[in-house]
Amino acid sequence: MPIVRVAGIEIRIHATFLILVALFAFGSSARGGPGVVGGLLWLAVIAACVVVHELAHSIVAIHRGATVREIVLLPIGGVSKLENLPETPRDEFAIAIAGPLASFGIAALGAAIAGLFGQSLLPVDLYGGPILHKVVWFNLIVGAFNLLPAFPLDGGRVLRSLLERRFDLERATRHAARIGRIVALAMMAIGIFADWWLVFIGVFVYFGAAAEEAATIVHIRLKGLRAKDVMLLNHVTAAELLEHDAPVVAPTADVEREVIPALTASPSHAVVVTESSRPIGVIREEDVEHLIKVDGPERTS
Ligand SMILES: [Zn+2]
Structure with a gap:
């Protein structure tokens, strides 16, 4: 779908977003509504506000060392695809709070402009009211909603x-x-x-x-586990697996980033660990599965 670039971050619109376009066009064409053009204009404004919210997350994340792959607009909101996220609580706090603060910022700006022209922001009307009022209320709601203490919300x-x-x-x-x-x-x-x-x-x-x-x-x-930490030293099986085109990884391969994707792609549900093209061990799917099994919620260790 159409792609824009802002500050080096790719912004993509997910195909399912078209459902929302159809809903807005249809809903606004009803008698007494803002009309199709008005409805779609409002949708474009909403999308822009959501992009600003996501950009705020992304820019703070980049400042703290993460890489931002893209921002995707979905019918339920935006998603920033971040990689190499810093893992300290301080960084997570700053990145998460940036989005709602940006939304509140837009609302405050809108309210200030409305105040300048002596306009009252009441009553709340997200459907038919003036666009400036809707921008204020929409962003207030987005900011407050995203602050609800619930994963995966901010x-x-x-x-x-x-x-x-x-x-x-x-x-x-x-x-x-x-x-x-x-x-x-x-x-x-x-x-x-x-x-x-x-x-x-x-x-x-x-x-x-x-x-x-x-x-x-x-x-x-x-985190930090390497292929050599989890492999079994079974040379016979390794040689056998190699004959069946099992994927090969280095002993130092990162389990999360390299071994698991190789396992997922392996028809034999196993990968062979090789050093200087000599098989030195085997990692089966179940070897990794038992490591990551999520136990009952009251686990203590
Ligand atoms: Zn957010």
Whole structure:
């Protein structure tokens, strides 16, 4: 989909975003609505506000040593794809809080402009009101919503970075994920009575919290592990596997970044570790699986 570049960061629109374009065009064409052009203009403004929010995350992340691959616009919001994220709680806090602060910043700017022209921002109307008013309210809502203490929302990351003052990363992640699930359930419960959209977002947050927890724990367990740390010294099997085109990795290959992708691609669910093209060991899928098995939530170690 159409690509823009801002400050060296690629901004991409996901194909599913077209659903939102259709919804806005259709919804705005109704009698008494802002009209198709007005509706699509408002969608473009919303998208721009979301991009500013994501750019704020990305720019702070770059300043703290991360690489930003791209920003993708989805119907439910934007996602910044970051790599080599710094892992100190301080960095996580700064990167996470930057987005909501940017949203509040846009809202404050809009409110100031409205104030300059003596306009009142009330009543709240995200549908038919003047675009400046809608920008203020939309960004206030986006900022506040993202600060909810629930993974994978920004507030969840802020919460985890604060919990890391008392707990290690794994426990802080578990606690933050649990709070995130509770917030998600509350959203769903409130949504049933208030707005089905909130139920939908609650489901998204609930599973997002679980996915974030699992991914973080895999990362913690595998951090710094090399192929030679997890391989079995089985030369016969190694030679056999090589005959069946099993992928090959170096003893120093990083488990998380190199061994797991090789395992995923391996038809025999195993990779051979070679040194100077001589097989010295074997890593099977189950050898890595037992390392990253996520145990019950009350695990202590
Ligand atoms: Zn954000």
